[in-house]
Amino acid sequence: MPLQMTLSAITLDCLNPPALAAFYQQATGLEPHPKSHADFAGLNGADGLLIGFQRVDGYRAPRWPDQTVPQQFHLDFAVEDLDEAEARLLELGAGKPAHQPNEDRWRVLIDPAGHPFCIVRR
Incomplete structure (x- = not known):
């Protein structure tokens, strides 16, 4: 019988956690974690x-699509309009x-x- 596990977090490595969290917060509207700090957000x-x-x-x-430094994973976000989402994210x-x-x-x-x-058409 498999373990009953629930995915609770996905964590990305980076140099500047608050800056990367701010980018994704603006892109997704997700709420900042209250215990975020300089080394983890x-x-x-x-x-x-x-x-x-x-x-x-x-x-x-990572170097995409070159695998000199492989991506190892990536996130996909569903959007209504690819052009609109791309423009906003840029x-x-x-x-x-x-x-x-x-x-x-x-x-x-x-x-x-x-x-x-990736952004994918919903």
Whole structure:
């Protein structure tokens, strides 16, 4: 019988947790975790899922699609309008790599700490 486990948090390594949390807070509207500080910041989802950002000295951003520094994982966010969401995220500080494998269905963006993430049509 499998363990009864519930995913409670996803944590991303970065150099500046408060700045990366601010980017994702502006992008998602999630509430900041009340015990966030310089070395760890978090955002609380309504379903109890915490997205955390932890400071790692010597952090090296993933290189997507190149695997010199592999992405290891990425987050996907469902949106109503890809163009509108992309424009807003770029305003907030995301980057958009040239390599877009299926731009009609999803977009690959890069957060300010270098993590690839996708926006997908809801």
